Amino acid sequence: MTGPDPGFAADPLEKRSLGEHIAAHLQELLLDGRLKPGDTLPSQRDLAQRYGTSVAAVREAISILSASGVLDARPGRGTIILPVTQQAPSINLWLGAVHDEHEARAFLDTRQALEHYTIAQAARHATPEQHTDLLEHLHRMRDAQGEPEAFIQADLALHMAIAHAAGNPVVLRLLRAIHMPLANLLRAISTDLMLAGRFPHLYTTHEQIIHGIIRRDPHAATAAFDHMLDQTTEGGTLERALGHPERPDPPLGPDFLEDLHWNLTRLIGPMADVLIPEAASELGLDPDALTRTHLTRYLGNLARQLPDGKQAEWTALSSLLEKRYG
Template sequence: MSDALRPMSRPRLYEQVIDRLRKYVAEERLGAGDKLPAERELAQRLGVSRTSVKQAIVVLQVQGLVEARHGGGTYLVGDTLDAEPVEQLVERRKRLPDVLDAREAVETKLAELAAQRRTKADLDAISAAVDHMRAEIAEGAHGVDGDRRFHAAVTEAAHSAILAEFMNSMAEQITESRTESLRQPGRPSRSLNQHVAILDAISLGDGRRAASAMRRHLRTVAKVRLLSWNPEEGDEGAAGGDARE
């Protein structure tokens, strides 16, 4: 059968809820720290179930656009709800585990080699990256650029052209995993502390300790809400109807 006649997809109901919330935030000129209406109120005003509203909120949380406080409502993190299209989010969710596996395998070895081969200039570069990330976090940012510099400096310190080339080939996917990890609540400061532990091990020339510290760090990086999100969960719209409460 021609691919042109494959079944047509339609927007999930929670995607429509997200779009309505985006327009609401823009029209009401809400900004970072402002509270969204309660889920029950949103469900009533939109004419959908609370399940669809909850799923929309989860997607916005996964993207770091809102913060849901237990028993305290949902608050904007920034000034907009310009969410990434759900299909793109689904694709990232599919490829992220492979990226994280590759990072652990390669960067653990890079940390070990860096401890064995680093020069004073290498140590200075890794230390400067840690300082840069610390300054970013102090200013309220996630420390993304400092994190990028840190891992690039460790790669450089390993003095392995082949492994560096492999890391470069994964640059786009690594950037995705970095951004995903650092927007988890409390993650920037935790990652910074782990970077310090890796730097200390490399400074001491302890390859085994450096590899272990990098492995612990990358397993923390792998703990992201995106991987626990089920894009089909609670989507009454995909089944052909919405059971209102």
């Protein structure tokens, strides 16, 4: 490779999943132009020295990128970066794990947006044959509750089956692209979930997702997904998985409920007395126990239950409540 050194090992690498970290860093060099299609990488031994790691870790990274169609590694000829037109359509542009809490939450928010779409589309368009396939995946998840890795793989396979049923190939490719970091994140929190006895509850919420899809009820199916996401991150699970101390998340308290009740009553009248506890109950919560962690989903759940014509005003009110209490 000619030209200036593109900056191998520009950032210190963590001491786990080194092959994945190296693969991710090589892709960063490619994406920002420091490596270009047609370039030949240094030898594996040279890369190992530059990254300060073993040849085996470099070999793993090259295998990952070769399988993704980014590299063409041939004995005696070196490792060449392929042109984009020759790269596999399933190329994964995000490899490795999510370790930063802010990035993890942003990652889960992005996943939620994608899965809301696929779940709703599957509820509208899945065929009877796809319903059968979803139930088979669900049964595999049920049977794997005692084995964390098998449970994670069954979970991921179920969500990919939902994406297939949604019928949008672009969204399917996006979900494939986040498959590896999602699997790593689930592995990080699985021990905590198993010790807390949450696997059966997670299975139940997945069952509700699938049954909502089969009933062609996108609202029920996406609400079940939101509940599932809450179950996997509440109680400091995410912080502990990422090695950070749990931050206090006390209930929002009576001031929030009074503020909410006043604003919602002004908007829809006495119906507020029904919707406030009902929206919390759908998330498996008590209004008095709502915390900052639940706030966005709770207000969103309220929005879905408001009468037509009240959405615009509620958007402004809920934004105000989030700023005040979030």
